[in-house]
Amino acid sequence: MKTSNLVLHCGxxxxxRDELNAIPAPAPTATWCPVPYNRLVGEVExxxxxxxxxxxxxxxxxxxxxxxxxxxxxxxNCQDTKDYAYVIGLRGSIDKxxxxxVAVGSSVFVCDNLAFSSEIVFRRKxxxxxxxxxxALVDTAIGQLSVRWNDQGTRIEAYKNKGLTKRDAMVLTMExxxxxxxxxxxxxxxxxxxxxxxxxxxxxxxxxxxFNAVTENLKPRKExxxxxxxxxxxxxxxxxxxxxxxxxxxxxxxxxxxxx
Numbered sequence: 001m002k003t004s005n006l007v008l009h010c011g012x013x014x015x016x017r018d019e020l021n022a023i024p025a026p027a028p029t030a031t032w033c034p035v036p037y038n039r040l041v042g043e044v045e046x047x048x049x050x051x052x053x054x055x056x057x058x059x060x061x062x063x064x065x066x067x068x069x070x071x072x073x074x075x076x077n078c079q080d081t082k083d084y085a086y087v088i089g090l091r092g093s094i095d096k097x098x099x100x101x102v103a104v105g106s107s108v109f110v111c112d113n114l115a116f117s118s119e120i121v122f123r124r125k126x127x128x129x130x131x132x133x134x135x136a137l138v139d140t141a142i143g144q145l146s147v148r149w150n151d152q153g154t155r156i157e158a159y160k161n162k163g164l165t166k167r168d169a170m171v172l173t174m175e176x177x178x179x180x181x182x183x184x185x186x187x188x189x190x191x192x193x194x195x196x197x198x199x200x201x202x203x204x205x206x207x208x209x210x211f212n213a214v215t216e217n218l219k220p221r222k223e224x225x226x227x228x229x230x231x232x233x234x235x236x237x238x239x240x241x242x243x244x245x246x247x248x249x250x251x252x253x254x255x256x257x258x259x260x
Contacts (some may be wrong), residue, residue, distance in 0.1 A: 003057040004085040004107040006072045012061030017041070023066045025094050033130050034094045037069045043134055044073065044088065044102065047142040053077045057085075067095040072114070074107065077149065083201065084108045084156065086149050089116055089233060093126075100124045100134070102141050103233040104148055106156070110199050113215035116233035117152060117240055117251075151251045155240070158247045162207035169194045169210050172246060181239045182217060190217050211243055 025036040037060075045055060057074040071090035089103045101124075105116035124130055124137055164172070173191050177184045193213035194205075202209035218235060244251055 002082075002085070002109065004074050004087065004109055005112045006057055006059040006074060006087070006107060007112040012063055012068075012070060014059065014061050017058060017060065020060045020062075020069070020071075023062070023069075023094075028128075031128060032096060033126055033128050034096075035092055035100050035126060035130055035134065037071075037092055037094075039131070040090060040092050040100055040134070041071060041073075043138045044090065044142070047135075047138045048075060050139075051142055051145070053142075053145070068093045068098055072107070075145075077145070081153070083110065086152070087114070089114075096126065100126065100130065101233075102138065104141075104145060104152075105233070105236065106152060108212060108215075110201050111212065111216060113212055113219070114232060115211070115215050115236040115239065117148065117155075117237060155244065155247075155249060155251055156208065158249055159208035159211055159243060160206055162247045164194075164205050164207055164210055166195065166205075168246075169205075169213075172210055172242065175242050176214060176239060179238045179242060181214060181235050181242070186217050190214050193217060207243055207247055211239065214239055 020041065021038040023037055025034040028034065041060075048054060053075050055073050056076045058072065060069065060071045062069050069090070069092045073088045073090070074085045075088055077086070084106045087105050087107045089101075089105055091098055091101045103116040105114060107114050124133060170191060173187050173194075176182060176190070177187045182190065190213050193216055194210050197203055197209055197213060198216070199212075202212045215236065218232065240251075
């Protein structure tokens with residue numbers, strides 16, 4: 001199958017899986033238990049294998065002194081899409097700054113734009129029982145993937161088939177800025193990208209074109225701090241909600257687990 005480039009863009013230092021595996025976690029305390037990065041990735045890979053899915057491409061980034069990690073895993077299953085890939089986003093930290101997390105999303109081949117749906121997200125604080133709880137949390141999330149990826153395929157096709165006028169795009173731009181998908185100052189850049197997309201695939205005035213105009217402008221740039229990576233699931237989840245409403249879609253109920 002075709003593989004996505006899985007560009008983490010800027011804001012974090014790119015590292016290999018072997019380098020990630022070599023990063024040690026600090027010793028636990030009486031109230032805090034850091035999860036080694038390779039443990040989180042390993043649990044996800046174990047669960048995917050048990051569900052007859054496999055990782056076909058992966059990318060990892062860490063911040064200064066390896067304190068935070070973000071990973072992207074392209075996953076092969078029964079789906080075979082021509083213009084986007086299904087991805088799992090991972091995040092973790094060994095400095096108490098982030099809870100462990102998993103989110104499902106997609107990566108568009110032509111531009112490496114990332115977007116995460118909010119339907120499958122878990123966050124787990126690094127309290128004393130985190131290592132015991134982690135396998136069950138991962139299994140629960142992975143167990144929902146087939147259904148949710150079908151939803152994602154339905155969603156993207158609906159976006160492609162929904163026409164937008166320039167006035168529609170302006171209204172959506174304001175709605176997205178109001179929902180904190182991007183700062184108000186980015187609104188004009190988004191609208192201009194919709195009107196004159198840099199990729200031929202997004203021309204023609206569709207909701208899919210607008211969606212990618214937004215995600216193009218959500219990519220962390222060279223000057224971005226690594227925190228830009230950690231906000232992607234929340235921002236693109238809100239973007240999906242806005243676009244779903246515009247397309248008249250009702251995609252399931254969110255399945256989010258937040259545990260202390």
